[in-house]
Amino acid sequence: MTLTHDIDRHDTDILIIGTGGAGMFAALHAQQSAPAGTKITIAVKGLIGKCGCTRMVQGGYNVALGGGDTVERHFMDTIQGGKWLPDQDMAWKLCEQAVVRVRELENEVGCFFDRNADGSLHQKAFAGQTADRTVHKGDLTGIEIINRLMEQVLSRPIEKLQEHRAIGLVPTRDGASLSGVLFIDMRSGKFRFVRAKTVLMATGGGPTMYKYHTPSGDKTMDGLAMALRAGLPLRDMEMVQFHPTGLLAGEHTKMTGTVLEEGLRGAGGQLLNGAENRFMFDYDPRGERATRDVVSRGIYAEMRKNNTSANGGVFISMGHLGPENVRRKFPGMVRRCADSGFDLAGGKVEVVPTAHYFMGGVVVDTDTRTAMEGLYVAGEDAGGAHGSNRLGGNGVANSTVYGGVAGDVMGADIRRMGALRDPDEDVLDAEIARALVPLSLKPGHIHPLRHELQEAMWEDVGVMRTETGMARGAARVAEIGDELMTVGVDGTTRAFNLTWHDWLNLRSLCDVSDVIAKAGIARENSRGAHFREDFPEPGDMNGSYFTIARQIGSGVEVTRAPVRFTIVEPGETILPDSEPETLVAAQ
Numbered sequence: 001m002t003l004t005h006d007i008d009r010h011d012t013d014i015l016i017i018g019t020g021g022a023g024m025f026a027a028l029h030a031q032q033s034a035p036a037g038t039k040i041t042i043a044v045k046g047l048i049g050k051c052g053c054t055r056m057v058q059g060g061y062n063v064a065l066g067g068g069d070t071v072e073r074h075f076m077d078t079i080q081g082g083k084w085l086p087d088q089d090m091a092w093k094l095c096e097q098a099v100v101r102v103r104e105l106e107n108e109v110g111c112f113f114d115r116n117a118d119g120s121l122h123q124k125a126f127a128g129q130t131a132d133r134t135v136h137k138g139d140l141t142g143i144e145i146i147n148r149l150m151e152q153v154l155s156r157p158i159e160k161l162q163e164h165r166a167i168g169l170v171p172t173r174d175g176a177s178l179s180g181v182l183f184i185d186m187r188s189g190k191f192r193f194v195r196a197k198t199v200l201m202a203t204g205g206g207p208t209m210y211k212y213h214t215p216s217g218d219k220t221m222d223g224l225a226m227a228l229r230a231g232l233p234l235r236d237m238e239m240v241q242f243h244p245t246g247l248l249a250g251e252h253t254k255m256t257g258t259v260l261e262e263g264l265r266g267a268g269g270q271l272l273n274g275a276e277n278r279f280m281f282d283y284d285p286r287g288e289r290a291t292r293d294v295v296s297r298g299i300y301a302e303m304r305k306n307n308t309s310a311n312g313g314v315f316i317s318m319g320h321l322g323p324e325n326v327r328r329k330f331p332g333m334v335r336r337c338a339d340s341g342f343d344l345a346g347g348k349v350e351v352v353p354t355a356h357y358f359m360g361g362v363v364v365d366t367d368t369r370t371a372m373e374g375l376y377v378a379g380e381d382a383g384g385a386h387g388s389n390r391l392g393g394n395g396v397a398n399s400t401v402y403g404g405v406a407g408d409v410m411g412a413d414i415r416r417m418g419a420l421r422d423p424d425e426d427v428l429d430a431e432i433a434r435a436l437v438p439l440s441l442k443p444g445h446i447h448p449l450r451h452e453l454q455e456a457m458w459e460d461v462g463v464m465r466t467e468t469g470m471a472r473g474a475a476r477v478a479e480i481g482d483e484l485m486t487v488g489v490d491g492t493t494r495a496f497n498l499t500w501h502d503w504l505n506l507r508s509l510c511d512v513s514d515v516i517a518k519a520g521i522a523r524e525n526s527r528g529a530h531f532r533e534d535f536p537e538p539g540d541m542n543g544s545y546f547t548i549a550r551q552i553g554s555g556v557e558v559t560r561a562p563v564r565f566t567i568v569e570p571g572e573t574i575l576p577d578s579e580p581e582t583l584v585a586a587q
């Protein structure tokens with residue numbers, strides 16, 4: 001039976017999925033680089049400017065702007081923070097182009113960032129960085145960035161498909177190229193297939209399959225689940241970053257898991273265990289200013305020893321820095337904590353490691369091109385730039401830099417592309433049938449399954465891992481995925497049927513969770529965010545490899561590929577001997 005008669009068909013030239021920093025920058029750059037008359041469409045699961053994680057950026061944006069800091073220093077911090085796993089060419093482009101992009105944000109997009117008395121941009125300290133490098137607007141930088149980008153995008157002749165959820169990448173019949181993307185128009189519940197010559201996937205990853213997590217609820221790994229089904233190679237899928245200081249306000253509130261920004265530790269915030277003792281120096285000589293992976297493990301180790309606060313985490317304490325000072329520097333964080341009954345400025349706040357960012361993603365080149373002609377990937381959906389650990393402040397730099405790159409490249413590439421490509425109608429049918437599964441089943445409850453998934457991933461594929469644990473995690477994920485296929489959703493109306501979308505969200509999360517567990521088993525060492533108690537050593541740096549996961553039939557195969565040290569070899573540096581190791585004053 002063919003199902004495709006029930007869909008709306010739509011054509012464009014350049015299609016962008018997602019309206020975070022990557023998607024919106026891509027739209028603006030594509031407008032500049034594409035030939036006149038090119039039709040550009042931006043489609044998003046939520047509303048432009050109101051969804052995704054770029055809006056949630058707190059601490060700020062890493063960029064080397066002088067004062068002793070250099071692109072080389074930023075690059076070396078990124079490589080060392082990523083434990084020699086980043087794709088070095090991607091990391092270099094990120095650091096180099098961040099300088100261009102931040103000026104663009106200021107001068108063309110219209111962002112105002114905080115300044116020093118002399119008018120230069122203020123840059124604050126973030127963990128794992130050898131210079132104060134993080135440009136910011138108070139402690140809620142993302143709202144400034146996304147609001148200004150939103151104004152730019154809304155005011156331009158770019159077609160906007162809001163509340164459109166992408167559910168499938170549909171190739172041509174020979175499978176070599178992308179034809180277009182299948183969406184659900186969430187407002188009507190109808191399927192819409194959009195053909196395009198070039199498509200940017202910028203749906204922003206988002207590891208919301210963990211009990212504690214920070215990303216926005218609209219982010220459920222849809223992009224990576226679609227890429228997996230389309231047969232694309234995904235790299236570093238075991239690399240889930242836990243931010244050490246997620247607010248822990250009890251099970252009853254959604255505030256639990258939301259992040260308290262890195263600048264708190266950068267400014268001298270102290271972590272205390274249940275007995276109110278400072279413990280991070282027991283785990284690392286940098287104390288609280290160690291990278292996120294190290295601090296998360298320190299906290300997790302205290303939790304295992306039951307050295308915990310009332311809700312089972314630890315405390316962050318800022319009072320010794322002066323409550324007035326803390327209120328002035330971190331007004332957003334102080335308000336967020338007050339909303340949950342904590343006094344950040346003068347007292348202690350309970351925190352727990354929280355899943356924050358996904359370093360893994362689709363294999364791309366430095367121009368955001370993928371193995372499939374016509375498909376480009378940028379932002380948190382793309383793997384490579386961060387290796388095993390993203391430095392705080394490098395996330396939004398990455399999404400805006402590579403979003404802009406994608407816009408430039410797509411605008412140029414369509415000049416050599418001919419007509420729109422026709423889809424493989426069988427794949428289109430299969431994707432529609434897949435999305436309709438829950439509507440044909442007896443309605444049940446999805447939420448207990450999501451809860452089970454989040455517990456399984458936190459317990460078995462979380463901050464510290466073993467092969468036995470991850471294998472158990474993968475088995476639990478498979479069971480949850482199987483059970484989901486028996487739980488239906490009331491399909492009386494498809495218009496704004498949010499339970500249907502919850503089901504689809506959980507389907508994506510199950511599919512990607514399985515890959516995380518399997519890639520985790522395949523990496524037999526400990527690097528950055530991936531820590532294996534059964535393989536605690538980092539392994540030979542010169543023999544560094546990254547994992548590549550691919551869907552083969554209905555299973556997932558994970559292989560390894562060597563990291564190419566195209567700019568600097570392990571143990572070496574590109575900084576001149578005369579430069580100090582760090583420009584950051586010790587706390």
Ligand SMILES: Cc1cc2nc3c(=O)[nH]c(=O)nc-3n(C[C@H](O)[C@H](O)[C@H](O)COP(=O)(O)OP(=O)(O)OC[C@H]3O[C@@H](n4cnc5c(N)ncnc54)[C@H](O)[C@@H]3O)c2cc1C
Pocket residue numbers: 017018019020021022023043044045046051052053054055056057058059060061062164165166167202203204205214215216218219220222223259356357378379380381392393394395396397399
């Ligand atoms: C609380 C928090 C604080 C952070 N603070 C910082 C910080 O201080 N500095 C820093 O560098 N980074 C920070 N980050 C990370 C940073 O937000 C991300 O690295 C970056 O913004 C990702 O940009 P993106 O464009 O890839 O994705 P996003 O900005 O998340 O955008 C993804 C877009 O895709 C859409 N989408 C998702 N699925 C679909 C679908 N199926 N169909 C259509 N659209 C879809 C979403 O609705 C959204 O519009 C923070 C993250 C969080 C959660």
